[in-house]
Amino acid sequence: MPELPEVETVRKGLEKLVVGKTIKEVTVLWPRIIETPEVDVFAQQLIGQTIENMERRGKFLIFKLTNYDLISHLRMEGKYETHDPQNDRNKHTHVIFTFTDETELRYLDVRKFGRMTLVEKNQAGLYKGILALGPEPVPSQFKLSEFRSGLKKHHKAIKPLLLDQRLVTGLGNIYVDEALWEAKIHPEQPADTLKAKEIERLYHAIIDVLGRAVEAGGTTIRSYLNALGEAGTFQISLNVYGQTEKPCSRCGTPIKKIKVAQRGTHFCPKCQTLKVRN
Known part of the structure; x- marks a missing residue:
């Protein structure tokens, strides 16, 4: 998509x-x-x-x-x-x-x-x-304080929460996986258990990943071409999406693929551990 x-x-x-x-x-x-x-x-x-x-x-x-x-x-x-x-x-x-x-x-x-x-x-x-859309993922509209308070209202897993477009708009399967990897957060981590530093890392990761992808003209996985008939190039920068069993570029651990909320989900099991919190 x-x-x-x-x-x-x-x-x-x-x-x-x-x-x-x-x-x-x-x-x-x-x-x-x-x-x-x-x-x-x-x-x-x-x-x-x-x-x-x-x-x-x-x-x-x-x-x-x-x-x-x-x-x-x-x-x-x-x-x-x-x-x-x-x-x-x-x-x-x-x-x-x-x-x-x-x-x-x-x-x-x-x-x-x-x-x-x-x-x-x-x-x-x-x-x-x-x-129904949340703010655009740019600092002038997407505010850390509002993002933090929004996450604290939800116990559901962070990945499907980010996919529903209400806290911030524009994220789909590819860029949620990439942002969570960059922020070192497990895709199944309950949103309301994230610590302040994790939320801040995720906030900056969302802005960074989407910004770099826009600059690269998007990601071409299968059939995507822009209106000029050109493919995007961000696929060469992907760290986890579509990288199953390839070594994590940060720690070398093989990337794993699981299902989260019926969506194929890629993550590093060493960098992105699921934490049990009270």
Whole structure:
């Protein structure tokens, strides 16, 4: 699934490719991609709209249009590509935005899990999925004191808590594993048992890991490419994710893989011990 660094990289690519273009026609080939309004209304309302800017909130892309906000969630394998109309359509192409300059922006999705919603201009922040998000993982919005108090309210394991997006947004399976390794915290450690120094290490690790991944253009594990058709490079910097049985780069112990909350989870059994606390 594209996580924050991948979605941010897609946003940057789309900013270069489609900002300033005006939509002439919209073709929806898989109606379930469109949440609201109805497909015909969705397509009609977009005609004549100019893409003024590209924004992101958590893992949501937001197309800022003349009169609307178009919210797009890529889910597992959604991606955008630009094409000339004569280019053959991939069988996984589900939505096509044709511009007045006769170029096309195509939304492709192998699993068809992605979703789009059209709302009134500047109302994306009120969308239910966005309303539930925690702060962006940057120091100006993500505050250590609030993170600390949030963790103390939950006895559940730290990994699934970080995945649910409420304490901080943008973390998925890859970057939770990486941040927990960097902070030397076991993925099953109950959140409310973390000590002050551990919380501070984790706070800085989240900012560091996601920041470096954004700089690297994200992580390409299988099919991820950005809007420019380029792969990310953060996979060469991964310390635990996908490194099962390889030596930990910190201590040399083989990395282990377990299931935590139904998610494949990678950690170092020496650096990240599960601590029993009163």
